[in-house]
Amino acid sequence: MAHAPSAESVALLDRFVAALVAKGVLTEDQIATQIASTDRASPEIGARMVARAWTDAEYRALLLRDGGQAAEAMGVSMAGAPPLGVLEDTDKVHHLVVCTLCSCYPRAVLGYPPHWYKSAAYRARAVREPRAVLAEWGTTLPDGVAVKVVDSTADFRWMVLPQRPAGTEGWDAGRLASLVTRDALVGVALPRA
Amino acid sequence: MSGSxxxxxxxxxxxDFPELRGPCHIRTPHYLRGREGxxxxxxGAYxxxxxxxxxxxxxxxxxxxxxFDQPSLWNEGAAGDTVLVELYEHWLEGTA
Incomplete structure (x- = not known):
């Protein structure tokens, strides 16, 4: 759980920001803009992108080719954000995203990562025993589906494009988006109708 | 810039374990050093x-x-499962 920052760390941060501004690395405005855009981002953005990909073949192709452009097409500013890659689940493969080194997460389209995503347990176990981790989420994959763990180690950020659940024929993108949870966007859960 | x-x-x-030689920042996970994929x-290039x-x-x-084949990294797991990782060229070598 988040605790109020100590006076000491607030003072340290203030001095750090002052140094960055003094050296011309950043302006106070840039910092405020970045905080505002990170605060605005939430898994609803990723969910809308997935729902649109389920209902619009052209958008799906764009999403898989260039996640950043696909996010921009939904009105998300990707300026300064790392490249966004999108991992397509199929009948044969299910993707699970982790960052074993730290906490790389597609913040531009999912917002802040949940606490568990940054935990040592998730980071260590997702690459070593992904199926046990999925089982603890209540996520069981059909027979014949391989797990592909994506360890997000470098310049890209990764989001999962899950499969559209059965029983959603005729649904519009808005209704479909309501099925796509934060957990489904990193592959620990599956969307359910 | 195209790679090799x-x-x-x-x-x-x-x-290789540069962390044993001094301060460094490495984006190549320890569990993959020496492994084939x-x-x-x-x-792209960054x-x-x-x-x-x-x-x-x-x-x-x-x-x-x-x-990478996931079970062979850990000697456990389900056949066919894989791990996909971003790695920089200077950490990779061809296999004979």
């Missing part, structure tokens, strides 16, 4: 984070998505 490796090519992650696709982290001039290096 192509999609489908078998590569080995260098079995297959290049899934090139991901400034070397090992220099960026220390505010040194950072040359762009090609980055690849490399796929």
């Amino acid at each position: 490796f192509q999609a489908g090519q078998r590569v080995r992650v260098k079995r 297959v290049v899934e696709r090139p991901l 400034p070397n984070p090992e220099d960026l982290a220390f505010a040194r001039p950072a040359a762009k290096v090609p980055l690849y998505h490399v796929r």
Whole structure:
């Protein structure tokens, strides 16, 4: 759980920001803009992108080719954000995203990562025993589906494009988006109708 | 900037541990050092984070998505499961 920052760390941060501004690395405005855009981002953005990909073949192709452009097409500013890659689940493969080194997460389209995503347990176990981790989420994959763990180690950020659940024929993108949870966007859960 | 490796090519992650030689910033997970995988696709070229982290001039290096067989990394797991990881070219070597 988040605790109020100590006076000491607030003072340290203030001095750090002052140094960055003094050296011309950043302006106070840039910092405020970045905080505002990170605060605005939430898994609803990723969910809308997935729902649109389920209902619009052209958008799906764009999403898989260039996640950043696909996010921009939904009105998300990707300026300064790392490249966004999108991992397509199929009948044969299910993707699970982790960052074993730290906490790389597609913040531009999912917002802040949940606490568990940054935990040592998730980071260590997702690459070593992904199926046990999925089982603890209540996520069981059909027979014949391989797990592909994506360890997000470098310049890209990764989001999962899950499969559209059965029983959603005729649904519009808005209704479909309501099925796509934060957990489904990193592959620990599956969307359910 | 195009790199030395192509999609489908078998590569080995260098079995190197620079963290034993001094301060460094490495984006190559420990559990992959010395392991073999297959290049899934090139991901472009990016400034070397090992220099960026220390505010040194950072040359762009090609980055690849490399796929590893998951059970053989850990001697446990389900056949067919894989791990896909972004790795920089200077950490990869071709296999004979």
